Amino acid sequence: MNLAMIWELAAQALQMLLVLALAPLVLGVTRKIKARLLRRIGPPTWQPYIDIWKLLHKEAVLAHNASWLYRVTPYLLFATTWVAAALVPTYAINLMFSWSADLIAIVALLATGRFALALAGMDVGTAFGGIGSSREMMIASLAEPAMLLVVFSVALIAGTTQLSTMASIFINGSVGLRVSLGLALFAFVFVAIAENARIPVDNPATHLELTMVHEAMVLEYSGRHLAMIEAAAALKLTLYFSLLACLFVPFGMATGDKNIDSVLIGLMTYLAKILVLAVLLPIGETSVAKMRVFRYPIFLGSAFAAAALAVFLLFVSRSL
Amino acid sequence: MPAFVGLWCVAALLGIAAAGVILGRWSWSWAPIYFASLVVSLAGLAAAFWHLWAGLPPETLSLPVGLPGVGSKFRLDALAAFFLLVANLGGAMASLYALGYGRHETSQLRVLPFYPAYLAGMNLVVLSDDAVSFLIAWEFMSLSSWALVVSNHRAPENIRAGYVYLLMASIGTLTLVLAFGVLAGVTGDYSFAAMRAQHPDAVAAGLVFLLVLAGAGSKAGLVPLHIWLPLAHPAAPSHVSALMSGVMTKIAIYGFIRIVFDLLGGPAWWWSLIVLGIGGATAVLGVLYALMQQDLKRLLAYSTVENIGIVFIGLGLGLAFRASNMAVPAALAITAALLHVFNHMLFKSLLFFGAGAVVTATGERNMENLGGLIHRLPRTAVAFLIGCAAVSALPPLNGFVSEWLTFQAILIGPELPQWGLRFIIPAVGAMLALSAALAAACFVKAYGIAFLGRPRSPAAEAARETDVFSLAAMFILAALCFAAGILPGAAIDFIAPVVQGLAGARLPVQIGQAWTSIVPIASSRSSYNGLVILSFLLASGVITALVVHRFATRATRRSDIWDCGYPDATPAAQYSGSSFAMPIRRVFGTTMFHVRETIDMPRPGETRAGHFHVKVTDPAWRWFYGPAARAVLRASAALNWLQFLTIRRYLTLVFATLVLLLMVVAAWR
Amino acid sequence: MHNINFDVAHLLAGSILALSFVLLYQHRITSMLNVFALQAIALSLSVAWQAYIQEAPHLLVTAGIALAVKGIVIPTALHRIVRRLGIHRQIEEVIGAGPTMLTGLGLVALSILLVLPAGQTVSLLAREDLAFALAVILLGLLTMITRHNAVTQIIGFMSLENGLVLAATGAKGMPLVVEISVAFSVLIAFSVFGIFVFRIRERFDTVDIGALDQFRGERRDQT
């Protein structure tokens, strides 16, 4: 247990805590910007922290026939999302456990969380939970392949599925601009919107039964369980932001040995990227309208097609 | 020596079958029979395990029976040992399960003699080393399982299932006979050794490949030869269903690997094109079929079709890489395929056991009448949930590992020279991703409808937890699912000799890797560590929970569900299986499955109930088998008048033929 | 080899063939029986002639059998049966006389085409006989399939056997076993025919095969 190792552990721990601490803020920023765009004052930026804190201290109300699965799911969801988020390089690459899961595994981890949540949605046996789960799984069954194809395209460019290696390869600029990268980015954005239940796929603010997906699943949740789920949602959004940052604008990350200044630079740039994205998202959301449930296939199908095209291009020629 | 152990196991199982004939009339007979099968299967398991573990050389044995001049030869090499291990592990678990489950069988005489015979047949297929013994064992397997499928002979659908099954099985066998005919040549030396020695020319080899793909594929359940599978597997008693889905399809895959990879010599690249295409189609279609089902066991059977597709994707990649002499990628692909074979045996057996427990507890296979079983069958529910997560390829369980390895193999695809493969491999990758996602949806449906929610029928209301033997079998399998998920490196190293034999190379040794993570090619390329993931999940989850409970509140209140102001809605108001599958059916199914939804809504004022019917038809039936069956019947009807002619007309037939032959003679030069 | 032997043999064989043609277009059972009797007599003559030219006295036995059984016994017996059963005399033929005759001619041509070009190993006389015998056999078969009535079928079959005997006696020095078998087969044929006609009568009161056909094991309505 020498010093270097402790330092490594610290770096890894820093990343875990960083994403956890940052997640509600990201959510707050997007809400604030959105409110502003809608000519509202909007809640304060740190409102999510307060919400989660409040929920954590409320008693949890459970349906009579809620099973153990219903109570475990929030923590499982939170854990999977958190671990996944912590495995995405944020401010530095080659962290201690970066090798323990590659991009495919991260996507699969999110799928695990979704699996659990969809089951929980069906546990108490209401119609809403069923609607939410079934729609969630339908969206996932379309979004996950698209996401995996995005993974393929970037992995084929980088010749690896390890995020750290990818980032380092992209950083040193040898890759350059590529058609396939553009397509992959396009597809990735669509998938991210769908996975995070944002407009136009879903509206995180609504509780209108017919349109909601994610909110319908968690309709029965309350108290600390709801807090866990909210936190997980925020973490997921953060995860996708940092994933986008890591894959497409990896610049500024600490690549070499992690001394103070490189880490600081990494942190600064990371925060900057995340905030920019948190501003861009509501702008996009306010400029489009929510779409009907059975329009999703077209929406995600386009993402799927774009990613597939990217992969095809890469299979056909390595230089596109 | 293990080869002889294997043969003795076969002999012992046949003996047990004979005992089953004698004992079957007594009600207690299931216990000794299944116990004996369990013991023998464990012995076979030990033999196979030892052979692989000690890395013994192939050993052969020939008995002076079977085809005159050829005799019957038996051989145990690494490949055979691996599949022997799969078969006997599945057999042992099924026997253990049946120690409890077998009690519920109404007519033991229809099951007990055939169950050990079925196990014996599967063992013998793997051991046999000449065409005739292989086919005899192969068909013996089919026959005994047919007897088990029709064991509940009063249900007409079982009889139909048995018929379709036996017909497809014998068609498959005949195609294999043709394949062996080419391999043996005109001289007709039907021993595998001779076939291995002589390499047929390109055309003959391609022909053999196609025939074997059809023959073994029909038994494995490749689309469009899968139709018998979802009929037959659910019809059998559940421990037999588990064997059919978990083991027999693997035996079929063994046949494919044995002939195509071992006997046939170097493959041509277009073979992999076909295998990949069919494998991908099978994976996607299989899981889509599964999503449409309301019958729990049929859903599981269709999911078997999907997983067979995944295995064949791996094998196709292996063929592609071998054709281009890329040994290490081939090793990766084949490792993925074999691991998935093993994993699927684990979780599919587990799931069928769970389904069997549900059926015995409720007497219902239709999910629409289940629900809330997580409260009535708590232990079964845990095991079944693990199975569902594993089959949905979720980390940190074992299903994910093999699919992850397959993805890794796909990502090496661009290095292949052939354009055709470069186009199809990404498509197959997309199909694989799609099937994985759909599988998750499918098993959310299966578990959510059957185990969660509120009971939809009195039977489900009154369900009781199953017996200890069944639970033991299920939990052993669940534990193995976890083990194979978090320590895949050991498994990869364990099957390395098999892969070495098939691909000519092996993956780097995994045991040495840091933190027991698996590194297929190079650590810079890709790596995965189930153990660390699991520990991270456990740590973060548990810590969070503790923190929340300690520093926030742990207060909990039970209350009614939010009912929109309409209190005590009936359980029927829950989401049903078909409504759960509806969005996906809309997206994928409407054209492909010829889905017909008929809604019968009473007009305002009418008091009768409204009805909603969904009819999903398997396109294979619609486009392929239905027409074929109709054609045969039409032909027989068209020929039938020949039974009703007058004697004079028959004489005219004879006369005409005679004159025709005379003309032939007159014209003969 | 244009000698008297050949010519007579040729004449007799030809007359048998001609008679089976006559048999072919008869319309009444009685007349058919008479024609058949004539054919049997011609046959016995030709067999006797063969016995003479082959110096094979045992053939005379065959001639005797043919004359007695086929020329006299069977026709009279069949006459009686016909009378006893009171079968309607008129026979509805399946196809008209014209096409039947044409088919017959075609068959004769075919048999000649088949036998005559045979290699020179077989003597001309044997080949001539063979051609005629073949033609008679085919014509007998044709007679059987162009009649609805059981008795006429029997007659057709008999004339077919006449062809057999013609061929058998044409083959030089065929061991006795053959004649025995011929007689034997004729005997069996007749006895069994008798049994059957009798039984059929006691069952159906008719010998028209059309009546038999409705007793097919599986009827149309069953399928």
Next chain:
Amino acid sequence: MIPSLPSVDISSIIASIAAFWSQLPVTPLQAVLLVPAVAVVLLALIPGYRFGAFLNVLASGLTFFAGASLLFNPRYRTDILIVDDFNVYLVTLTTFVAFTTSIFSASYIGHELETGRLTPRFLRYYHALYQAMIGAMNVALVANNVGLLWVGLEVATLTTVMMVGIYRTPEAIEAAWKYFILGSVGIALAFFGTILVYLVAQEVLGEGLQAMAWDTMLKSAARFDPKLLSLAFVFLLVGYGTKVGLAPFHAWLPDAHAEGPTPISAVLSGLLLNVALYALLRFKMILAANAATINAGLVLIVLGLVSLIFAGFMLYRRRDIKRLFAYSSIEHMGIITFAFGMGGALANFAGLLHMTMHSLTKSAIFFAVGHIAQVKGTQRITEISGLSSSHPVLAVGLALGVIAIAGMPPFGLFTSEFMLVSSTFARQPLLAVALVFGLIVAFGALILRLQDVLFGEASGPPGKVKATYAPLFLHLALVLAAGLWLPEPVVRWFRAVAAQLG
């Protein structure tokens, strides 16, 4: 460490049997022909049916012993009789099946008397005719003189005609009538063919018996006139082919099987068809020895395929269970004919094996069907169901028989079909595809009907089977054993004969 099989000491058995026969006034060959002849006379005289049945069994048993001991006697030939590799095993097979069938019929006809379908008077004819048929078939088998071969076959045919009509129901008489008309036309044509063969032979071999002896013909077949020989073969093909039941000469076969007594159905399918095919093959060998003749193999292949596929389709519409299996006999005769048409060591071997296995299996199936028809009181398949619940043992017997006849392992028919299909595919892929098509069609029909009969709710009266199962399961055991292991002498014979058949 190969586990050694129980090795029987053949030589000692041969010695003991030879010693036994040396004490008797007759040779086995004479016994094979004489025992039935004597039995015919005795049975025609004995009134009581029980004793008659016993005597029938006894005579058949003696004949079987004589035939079996022919195996170990030296080969034998005169211009009249011959015992060679080809017919010796057929003699054994025929006498064996005749023996087991006589046992079956002994326990079967009792029931027929009770139900009044037969009267003791007819039973006397029945037993006498049975022996006559056996004797005639033995004559046909051991005949070297082609004329004698013909006589034997015809006597056998005519006796079976009598037995088919023995119930005297309208259907039975109609079937017998059809059988008789078609059969006797076959007789005539085959006889004409025989005359032609003699005519051809005597030009080369000179007049007299040697010109009708098959083996002498075979020796000098190369010098025969090819044109007339082909002509002769055509007539023999149509004539004997009618008895083999090849489509389109098959018409008599289904009804004769369906309407006659079941033992006769068993013997028809199991033996008579074989003997007729044997006769055909003798002549095919002569043709094969003469290069300039028509290609007999091709003709056989065509006829075989036609019969196979035609019968396969006809199986689907059958309502009468005995007629169903009669059509399956047509199908299998087609397979066998196809095999001999293909020729070559493997295919001929397969054909011979298939001949043996089919006669054993099909007679076993008819035994089972006879029991079923008696306990269920009907032959209509639609009225028979749930056999596996009402009569499990019988159901197992039928199931094993049908599975074997459908060509599934581990039964002997699978071995032969395997050799045939695979070797054909290696030589003539398209023919093999056609063959496989026919096999699959037939398989589908047989299994469909099997399931109809076995499963579902039990139909009919729950009566017990009084007759013995021994012949049924003895045959099945033999077929199973042959599927797993063929004794060396049998293989040697088959190889020799396959070589002869060319």
